[in-house]
Amino acid sequence: MGLFRNWREHATQTEGEPTDSTSVPPPPPPVPYGNEDKVSAGEQDYTASPDEHPDPADHTDPAATDRQASSAPAGERSIDANAADGSGSATDADGADVSADSADYADAADDSTTDAHSAKVPDSNDDPSKNVDEGDASQADGEPPSNSDEEASEDSSNDDNVALTDPLVGMKISDRYRVEKLLARGGMATVYVAYDERLERPVAVKVMHPHLAEYDNFVERFRREARSAARLIHPSVVTVFDQGTVAGSGYLVMELVNGSNLRTILNEQGALTLDQSLAYIESVLNALAFAHAHGVIHRDIKPENVLVPKEGNVKVADFGLAGAASDVSAATTGSVMGTVAYLAPELVSENEADARSDLFSVGIMLFEMLTGHTPFEELSVYQTVKAHAEQDIPAPSELEPWIPTEVDDFVCSLAARMRSDRPHSAQDALEQLVRIRSQLPESLLERKADVEPAVDSQATDRIKLRGETVALPVTATKSTQSVRIEKQHPKKRRRTPLIIATVITLLIAAGASFTWWWFEYGPGSYITVPNIAGATVEEGQRTLEPLNVQVLVEERYDDVVPESIIIDTRPSGGNQVHKSGVVTLLVSLGVEMVDVPDLTNKPADEIDDLLAGAKLTRGDTTEEFHESVPKGKVISQSPESGEVVKHDTAVNVVISKGREPISVPSVVGLTVDEAQQAIS
Missing domain, CATH: 1.20.5 (Single alpha-helices involved in coiled-coils or other helix-helix interfaces)
Incomplete structure (x- = not known):
């Protein structure tokens, strides 16, 4: 407590000076004391010796801290938003991207980003970005050090002041990582740009907030998850280089990514083209398939955790950290950590996650990329959680009718309420996605939802967030008086x-x-789809006509429902659709009948492929000798070639064993006449 009190006294402005209460308070100083537990990806395990650390006395005396800060090079103490060094992107405390190149600060609780160059925060009115953990959601996580609404030039000077008071900027962790710049503060951690002096490369350092260290289960879980994440070396995963503890707080050293995050892109563009959306999700599924194969579940997939570099693969960040945080939250508040809009129902109801929980989040994220909206974004936190547990998400085509059925089905299967209805694994989902994408025409892949961007990328004013906690300046009292x-x-x-x-x-x-x-756009814009399964197409169209929705007809074979009868609708009866949306009638073509192909004289190893192509199966297979049909080829089949049968009918085949062998008697020692007589 003495260290914390001294640090606060040092960070507080002198008496008589106006206090900038719009600045987010800096965290307690994570100064390296004693030995540190570390694990490094791609390096030998390393434990710092006491000799490698600065004298702790230098950090308990405010004056000593001032001397150290003032003696450090300017580049090590300043948070100059326009600095060119350390260009890149890391993730904020809750997984949001922070771009050093564009100085984006990601807001983990409100799913927003701030550009330090322009002091701009995108307007994020998406209720689903609220966290389930209400205690954490109330914080303005991931904001830049100042909430000032002045022009960028003034913000830059404010940043410099914060740099001087942040105890970590300009210092060195483990006698190796020189902290150069503050990137973001979030509900779980503070993120910095640092320079690895041993390997001579820029890195991102994420220092967990000290209060989390009070829980033994978090510290142990954090170490375990960090070790697991460090083993995930993959082009689509943000690499964890190192981890340790400093002044009791855990920290991670991660790859610094030069780019921005998916949330920033969605805020700027509103929605993405179908091709972009599928390409980004393909990279995400690649990362998840690799991580799941190594036993690591993410638990908090959302646009803030998807980094889009200027070059190279899209990357997923913060593997395992949500699980560590949820352990603390569940133990202390009975809640789970996560962003409501993307949180799988089982995480809320049971606090249990498996690989398919990540797939649910991917499905919601793809829905948002295609439509510019999350499925239940107009609802409150509680209503959103309830909707995920009790309702199927609408098909994306209900908002954007041009979206093809294959993509609709893929999104809805990923975000199915029941885990058993989702793809079995991320690898299965990836294979489905690749197949769907390869079959879509180029003209369709280039289409995009007509959605207004959440942010004017040219604006320089900071936009207030709904539900955001904003600190009021001290001068507000004076103004009121x-x-x-x-x-x-x-x-x-x-x-x-x-x-x-x-x-x-x-x-x-x-x-x-x-x-x-x-x-x-609100609840009044939605109508309930009537149940018309079992009706004819004409009857169904007459029933839907008063609703003024667009009606499409999709035909498919069905073994039970007679021809020209409606099998079901999409969305199904009883669900809601926007009044300008689309209702698709799934109409039966009856039982599918197919022609039996000619298999005679075909090699036996080709039979299965020929039958599968004709939507048939192989039945009984027998073998017989035959004088003219070569060995291994088909002599006959049943049903015969040309017959019309129901799909999946079994076709029996007879395979030739070749000519039947003849037994020749021994004629050794016999006369010619005797031999001829024996052979005949």
């Missing part, structure tokens, strides 16, 4: 009617806007 005194002045009273009229006008406008939203 000033206004209170001025209200006693007669001139102030003359403004009362104008204020009332303005308020009434705003209320009317807000009411009109809400009414428009309710019937265009």
